Amino acid sequence: MIRDDTRNRFSFPKLVENPRDRSFLASWCFPVEYSVSFHQYQVVGRALPSESDEHPKIYRMKLWATNEVRAKSKFWYFLRKLKKVKKSNGQVLAINEIFEKSPTKIKNYGIWLRYQSRTGYHNMYKEYRDTTLNGAVEHMYNEMASRHRVRFPCIQIIKTATIPAKLCKRESSKQFHDSHIKFPLVFKKVRPPSRKLKTTYKASRPNLFM
């Protein structure tokens, strides 16, 4: 039975963020990422009770990791930075995966992040159009790696939010806010319908016209 602290109620998280939400979301320090499907977890933990503090405050954090083990690690990484508690003198009370509420609806996600470049720490705001928040976060990690050479451990997600179309700041997402959108596909990618049918040599040149 989890003892509720009035300030940190254990409740199912709201998927649309409050603009004043300041919970720091974490990244776990792993040198190589094997599985890049990110899941969102809610981790709840506290320091272990002691003689001086019978009922320590319970903290809740929402973060992205590829699995639960890494999520719990990340939780301690951040909690150590915020409070005087480590994994050795703390306990995780609950870890739940947060699933996308409407995975068939396209949303504009804004992600605020803090990342470490070769010369220092910077803040950044990025926008992505996707159906799920996990997809947008994965897109963000890939984009940071390609555009800024920033790897997974050096990125901290400060905040994510679903942005209504009017408030989007980036042209790359605003250009799709058109209910009569229409564009041609320019090149046809000619490929066999499965990797099994792949061959090195082809009899004729491909026709790339759509």
Next chain:
Amino acid sequence: MPFKRYVEIGRVALVNYGKDYGNLVVIVDVIDQTRALVDAPDMVRSQMNFKRLSLTDIKIDIKRVPKKKTLIAAMEAADVKNKWENSSWGRKLIVQKRRASLNDFDRFKLMLAKIKRGGAIRQEIAKLKKQSAS
């Protein structure tokens, strides 16, 4: 040559790679430059990369992201199934499927039919040759 087939809401496309290979789907919304939200009467609405889609000439009249019922009604109204099966592309695919599903006896019957057809053609040619010679 200007483009004739556009990615737009209501465009019918054929899936050319992956799990739904060979199915007709309708583009119901555009996510970004590489992906579309795609729907069909017998599948859950999902996102698909444009690389997996081959656009067809068929377009149906729907608003952005319609409900499943509205989508099915619009597809009936535009008669997508018949238009596809009567189009040359659609007919070719049906023939391909039929050929791939032949068993050995069918192939034997096919061989006999081809021989018979070839014989009839040669008879006609012989008749015409005789006419032009005489």
